[in-house]
Amino acid sequence: KEIFNLKLIDFENLENNEFFFIHEKPFTDQYNIRPDFTLFINGIPLAIIEAKREISEEEEDTYLNALRQIERYERENPKLFNFVQLGIGIADKNFYIPTYPNRDKEPRWKTRKVEIWKEETPEGEYKENIFGILKPEILTDLVENFTFFQAKRGSLNKVVARYMQYYAVNKAFKRIEDYLKGGNKNRGLVWHWQGSGKTWEIIFLAEKFYRRYYHRDAVVFIIVDRRELEDQFDEVLISLRNTKFVIDERKGARISSIEEFTEKLKLIKESENNPNVSAAGVHLVMMHKFRTDHLSAIPEGEIKKKEILLLRDEAHRTEGGPDAVFSAVRNHIFKNAILIGFTGTPVHRKENSTFETFAYPREGEFYLHRYFIADSIRDGYTVPLTFRVALSDFVKASVDEKEIKELINLYRENRDLEELSSTEREISKLLSFSKFLNSDAYLKRVAEYIADNLAVDTEAFTFKAMVAVQSRLAAVKLKRELDRILSQRFADYSPEWVEVVITYTNDDEIEIKEYLSEVRNRYGLTHPEEINKKIVESFKEKKNPKVLIVNRRLLTGFDCKKLKVLYLAEILKGSLLLQASARVNRPYPGKEFGLIVDLTGVSIENYKKAIQDYNLYEQKEINEDILKNLFKDSREIWETFLRRLEEFKNLFENITGLTLEEFSQKLTAKSSEDAKETLREVVGRVLTSDEGFYPLIPLLEEITKLYESLGGYPEKAKPKWRSIYKTLKTLQVAVNRKLKPRRVVKIPKEIEEEILKGVEFGEIKNLDELTLSDEVLEKLLNEGKDYLIISDWLIPLVNLLEEEKEEPLYRLIYKRLKKLQKEYREKALTAKQIVEELKGLTGQVKKHRKTLKTLSPSRRILKAISYYLRERGIEIPQKVENLEKTLEDLISNPPSEEVKKEVRKHLKVLLIKAKVPSKERERVVDLLMEEVILPYTRRFRGGA
Numbered sequence: 001k002e003i004f005n006l007k008l009i010d011f012e013n014l015e016n017n018e019f020f021f022i023h024e025k026p027f028t029d030q031y032n033i034r035p036d037f038t039l040f041i042n043g044i045p046l047a048i049i050e051a052k053r054e055i056s057e058e059e060e061d062t063y064l065n066a067l068r069q070i071e072r073y074e075r076e077n078p079k080l081f082n083f084v085q086l087g088i089g090i091a092d093k094n095f096y097i098p099t100y101p102n103r104d105k106e107p108r109w110k111t112r113k114v115e116i117w118k119e120e121t122p123e124g125e126y127k128e129n130i131f132g133i134l135k136p137e138i139l140t141d142l143v144e145n146f147t148f149f150q151a152k153r154g155s156l157n158k159v160v161a162r163y164m165q166y167y168a169v170n171k172a173f174k175r176i177e178d179y180l181k182g183g184n185k186n187r188g189l190v191w192h193w194q195g196s197g198k199t200w201e202i203i204f205l206a207e208k209f210y211r212r213y214y215h216r217d218a219v220v221f222i223i224v225d226r227r228e229l230e231d232q233f234d235e236v237l238i239s240l241r242n243t244k245f246v247i248d249e250r251k252g253a254r255i256s257s258i259e260e261f262t263e264k265l266k267l268i269k270e271s272e273n274n275p276n277v278s279a280a281g282v283h284l285v286m287m288h289k290f291r292t293d294h295l296s297a298i299p300e301g302e303i304k305k306k307e308i309l310l311l312r313d314e315a316h317r318t319e320g321g322p323d324a325v326f327s328a329v330r331n332h333i334f335k336n337a338i339l340i341g342f343t344g345t346p347v348h349r350k351e352n353s354t355f356e357t358f359a360y361p362r363e364g365e366f367y368l369h370r371y372f373i374a375d376s377i378r379d380g381y382t383v384p385l386t387f388r389v390a391l392s393d394f395v396k397a398s399v400d401e402k403e404i405k406e407l408i409n410l411y412r413e414n415r416d417l418e419e420l421s422s423t424e425r426e427i428s429k430l431l432s433f434s435k436f437l438n439s440d441a442y443l444k445r446v447a448e449y450i451a452d453n454l455a456v457d458t459e460a461f462t463f464k465a466m467v468a469v470q471s472r473l474a475a476v477k478l479k480r481e482l483d484r485i486l487s488q489r490f491a492d493y494s495p496e497w498v499e500v501v502i503t504y505t506n507d508d509e510i511e512i513k514e515y516l517s518e519v520r521n522r523y524g525l526t527h528p529e530e531i532n533k534k535i536v537e538s539f540k541e542k543k544n545p546k547v548l549i550v551n552r553r554l555l556t557g558f559d560c561k562k563l564k565v566l567y568l569a570e571i572l573k574g575s576l577l578l579q580a581s582a583r584v585n586r587p588y589p590g591k592e593f594g595l596i597v598d599l600t601g602v603s604i605e606n607y608k609k610a611i612q613d614y615n616l617y618e619q620k621e622i623n624e625d626i627l628k629n630l631f632k633d634s635r636e637i638w639e640t641f642l643r644r645l646e647e648f649k650n651l652f653e654n655i656t657g658l659t660l661e662e663f664s665q666k667l668t669a670k671s672s673e674d675a676k677e678t679l680r681e682v683v684g685r686v687l688t689s690d691e692g693f694y695p696l697i698p699l700l701e702e703i704t705k706l707y708e709s710l711g712g713y714p715e716k717a718k719p720k721w722r723s724i725y726k727t728l729k730t731l732q733v734a735v736n737r738k739l740k741p742r743r744v745v746k747i748p749k750e751i752e753e754e755i756l757k758g759v760e761f762g763e764i765k766n767l768d769e770l771t772l773s774d775e776v777l778e779k780l781l782n783e784g785k786d787y788l789i790i791s792d793w794l795i796p797l798v799n800l801l802e803e804e805k806e807e808p809l810y811r812l813i814y815k816r817l818k819k820l821q822k823e824y825r826e827k828a829l830t831a832k833q834i835v836e837e838l839k840g841l842t843g844q845v846k847k848h849r850k851t852l853k854t855l856s857p858s859r860r861i862l863k864a865i866s867y868y869l870r871e872r873g874i875e876i877p878q879k880v881e882n883l884e885k886t887l888e889d890l891i892s893n894p895p896s897e898e899v900k901k902e903v904r905k906h907l908k909v910l911l912i913k914a915k916v917p918s919k920e921r922e923r924v925v926d927l928l929m930e931e932v933i934l935p936y937t938r939r940f941r942g943g944a
Contacts, residue, residue: 009041011144014136018042028897031076031934032926038084039134045083046143047134048073048099052091063091067114074102076934085143086133086160089114094130098147098158106155116379118163126163126375133163142166145208149241156241161204162381165197168369169205172340175368176209179338180306187339188368189315189358194344194582195382196371199236202311202342206282209309211244217271217280220245220309222253223326225287229313229557230254233284245282253284261289265333269303287312290329308337314556315341316354327357340368345578382585386632387596388713390449437470437570437600440477446569446599447481450547451489453712454565457595458546463564463588464539467549468580470570472502475549476515478569482547495522499535499545501553504528555580561588565711569599577603592709593637634713641706645724648699655689655696656682664727683734684791690825697735704728738795777835786831790824794838801845808867808932809848813841857940858887864932869914872924877913882906887933891940903933 010016021039026032035048050066066089074081078101087099095114102108119132133139146161146169161169168190175188192198206220224230237253247253255261264283271279310330330339339358346354355361359368376382436442450467458465469475479500487493504516516528525531532553539545540560548554551570556579566584584594649660656663666678686692707725710716716725780788794817801814820837823829829837852860862880869876883906890899904925911921 008044009140009143011140014140017136017140019136026926027077027080029077029079032900032929033073033077033080034926034930035073039139041136041140045080046139047086047088048084049088049090052089061092063089063093063095063114066091067095067097067112070097070099071102071108071112074099074108075105078103085147086139088130088133090130094128096130096133096160098160100149100156100158104155115160115162120167126167138166141170145211146204148203148207148243150236150239151241152239159200161200162197164192164369164371164375164379165201165204168192168371169201169208171368172205173208173212175340176309176338180213185360186306186337187358187360188341189346189354189366190340190342190369191346191367192342192344192369192371193373193376193382194579195585196344196376197381198313198342198344199233202233202313203236203240205340206309206311207243207245210280210282213307214244214280216307217278217305218307218309219268219279219305220282220311222282222284223287223290223310223312224284225314226557227286228554230284230286232557233313237282237284243282247282253282255283255285255289258289258291261285265303268305268308272303272305287326290326303333304336306336306338308334310334310337310339312339312341312358315343315358316345316347344582376585380587382582383587383591383594384632385581385585385594385596386634386637386709387598388634388711389598389601391445391599391601438474443469443474443478443569444481446567447478447485449599450482450567451485453597454486454547457565457597457711459564459590459708459711461546462562463591464545464560464562465547465565465567466554466563466583467547467567468555468570468572469549469551472504472512472551473509474569475500475502475551476511478549479515482549494544496544498547498549499539500549501532501535502549502551503553555583558583559586561586561591564588564591564593565595565597567597567599568603571600571603590705592705593632595709595711634710637706637710638713638715641703641710644699644703644706648696648703648728651691651696651699655692656685658682660724660727663731664723667727667730679730679734680792681785681788682731683738684785684788686731686735687738687795688787688790688824697739700728700732700735704732738791740799781831781835786834789831789835789838790821793842794820794824794834797838797842797845807848807852808864808871810845812867812871813845816841857891857936858884861887861891861933861936864936865928868928868932869924874911874914874916874924876910880906880910883910887937890933891937900929904929 019039019041021037023037024034025038025045026034027038036051037049038045039047039049048070050069052062052066070087070089073087081099081101084099087097089095089097093114094116096117097112097114116128117130117133118126119129120126133142142160146166148159150157150159172188172190175185179186190198190201192201202222206222210218210220212218222233224233234252234254237247240247255264264279267277268279271277330337341354341358343354353361355366359365373382377384446467446469450465454465455461467478469478479498482498483495486497490497500515500519502512504512508516519531520526523531523534525534535545535548536554536558539548540562555572555576560583563584563586566580568580572580581594581596584596586594652663653659658666663678663682667675669675669678686696689696704725707716707721707728715721777789780786798814798817798821801810801817804810816837820829820834824831824834851863855863862884866876883903886899886902886906890903893899907925907928908921911924916924
């Protein structure tokens with residue numbers, strides 16, 4: 001047999017390919033679908049586009065409509081998504097997502113994150129432009145080099161690069177290409193802030209390099225310096241399913257010993273002289289294996305090969321100084337290799353500079369690509385950080401200044417302070433003392449502070465917290481103190497609330513050994529690292545633990561999106577402080593800020609001062625980015641809350657005629673009936689006012705969230721602000737129970753009962769509960785309270801039909817109700833006209849609901865077809881027996897192409913009798929199948 005390799009897409013010569021798109025191309029699998037646009041390369045569908053209006057009366061966010069449509073396509077036509085790589089939404093928010101078949105009908109919307117795409121301008125800036133991703137050179141590059149399938153927890157996920165990852169990797173790859181074509185620069189630095197996805201950047205670059213230079217026996221070493229990072233990379237590399245490089249699933253990618261590393265180096269040397277020997281591969285190696293005493297078997301300069309790529313994660317660590325040997329060994333063995341470093345926190349000091357090691361600062365090059373704090377926050381890949389300084393008076397009053405000099409070195413390491421003597425006194429006032437941070441008195445105060453603030457800082461334990469302490473012994477002591485105090489504060493407290501993750505050794509103090517014995521018994525495990533791993537997994541995935549206490553563990557590289565609060569009870573150096581702060585900056589629903597609480601009283605302020613005084617990062621714009629965007633003082637957020645509250649007060653008074661203070665007083669009136677009537681009237685005015693829907697309701701959401709996100713900020717606990725918050729929260733709950741009865745609004749436990757007793761807007765399930773009597777209507781109209789008719793009748797009716805929009809008549813009525821709301825706000829109709837129409841629409845719903853109960857499934861579909869066509873001005877004949885029988889077959893059995901073809905045939909006959917023009921018939925049939933018949937048959941069969 002002859003074997004041919006057929007290349008479907010020419011990635012090297014794009015002009016050899018055919019690029020085109022088709023508008024509303026129908027695809028048939030289990031169901032018919034018709035994406036708005038399908039993009040083809042050489043006849044292969046690689047991307048689909050769903051376009052929605054930027055503003056819709058039906059959707060709060062129209063991009064969600066586009067997303068749901070794409071996800072429906074993945075379920076209903078999985079074969080198509082063997083080819084389609086990207087789904088693109090054009091709406092109020094433009095986005096792209098990786099697409100792949102969803103044969104198991106997974107609810108992907110729960111975990112799926114939509115991505116934005118930005119284009120690089122000639123000035124080196126990035127502007128949002130979703131169509132940039134569809135440029136032939138970018139789309140083909142993404143498909144070839146930046147798309148991975150990942151087997152994870154029994155399912156297959158798909159990863160496609162974000163825009164900053166794409167551009168950073170290609171800047172690094174350009175450096176590689178230029179060098180291998182004869183250039184003299186063979187290193188580079190990618191400086192991306194924490195949370196931008198550097199792990200994937202490293203793997204994307206490894207794949208692109210290995211794929212492009214495979215024929216030249218390409219070798220990649222991914223270099224890490226911590227066991228946790230090695231485990232993380234190995235897990236990801238093993239999980240990948242479509243890479244050019246191959247990883248042995250049993251062994252993994254890691255080089256497990258120095259001897260194995262030495263053998264690999266010898267193989268590389270042998271491959272240089274023998275074309276029949278291949279050293280190609282992607283390997284994971286710990287940095288400590290670069291040891292001069294173990295690698296003497298390789299003479300200096302012996303390996304001349306250029307196609308060796310060294311990818312260094314966390315490039316700021318251990319690259320210089322007397323104890324660092326990696327750079328020296330690399331220069332000894334891999335003189336011609338390519339070195340690319342990745343970091344979010346480069347170090348720049350005299351004896352150790354990330355820029356000197358990985359870039360060309362003397363030539364003005366500090367990095368190949370950067371993605372800073374402000375970029376990451378703006379794009380939504382990280383949340384802003386706020387900080388609070390606590391216990392500073394207690395700390396400063398307790399520090400022994402005679403021993404302060406040793407601590408000066410902590411900040412001296414960030415920069416060589418050439419005139420240290422003139423600054424010692426100033427710095428000593430700010431620095432605390434490490435022995436003090438280990439003392440029982442200090443740790444008791446820390447435990448008391450955390451116990452006082454933990455519930456509010458974590459927003460009623462919606463989020464989680466971490467405590468960084470000065471030593472391993474301090475971690476155990478703090479755990480004991482927190483167990484004691486929290487068990488007194490919380491009735492449901494258990495020891496699993498707070499756990500410790502530290503390194504254990506044979507020389508530990510007796511307290512640490514006793515604690516290890518306890519956790520061994522509690523977890524039924526022997527090895528300390530197995531226990532740590534179990535605790536970390538539970539912290540990330542389960543309700544408990546709620547708090548982790550660590551000492552130099554998990555402060556870098558650890559990713560837990562629910563982690564919101566970091567309590568600092570140790571002094572951290574500049575780069576480690578930046579790394580640690582990034583543990584709480586990952587986005588998560590409802591998380592507005594990450595919170596750093598400096599319990600030493602000095603770390604954050606001193607680091608900011610070090611940036612200002614010593615220009616840590618050489619470039620002014622970099623220092624400013626860190627100062628402005630890394631840590632926002634809680635006072636700034638409080639001041640924002642106060643400003644936005646004033647805006648809310650003015651708007652609220654304009655809409656309701658009440659000041660916020662008057663509203664608050666009426667809510668706390670002795671007569672609960674008076675309070676409830678006041679709340680009902682205020683909610684009615686808010687929901688029926690243009691300014692109520694926007695901007696008052698979004699502003700209400702914003703200021704309550706700002707107040708809650710401030711955690712234990714002292715000012716907010718004053719009775720005045722507490723009372724205002726309770727009033728705002730009561731209004732928020734009441735508005736949402738009217739507007740979105742199925743939405744759960746989080747209420748702090750300590751005020752939940754107080755708020756709910758004044759709010760009785762339950763979900764209306766019965767139409768009879770809705771209808772207002774003629775007497776009540778007349779009374780409301782005469783009193784000028786027509787806004788209550790809208791809030792007590794029209795809006796609940798909209799909510800009632802929200803979940804039943806698949807029913808064509810309900811969809812028609814739903815749309816008319818939404819339009820009525822708008823017409824009321826715009827005063828296009830009188831109150832009486834709206835009341836009359838409301839009566840008619842409510843009557844139609846009641847009648848239709850009663851009729852549906854008497855109909856068989858097939859007759860219900862026929863009724864739906866009739867309403868659907870009537871909406872489009874098409875009247876169908878009475879006799880439809882053949883169609884009804886075929887619909888019964890479709891409902892009773894799994895969908896088959898034959899039955900669906902039969903249904904389509906009868907529909908066409910129906911449309912011919914209704915005198916629908918021939919060129920319109922096919923489209924109407926497709927719409928009926930997609931929007932009426934197939935959704936109904938799925939529902940009646942109990943399918944997705």
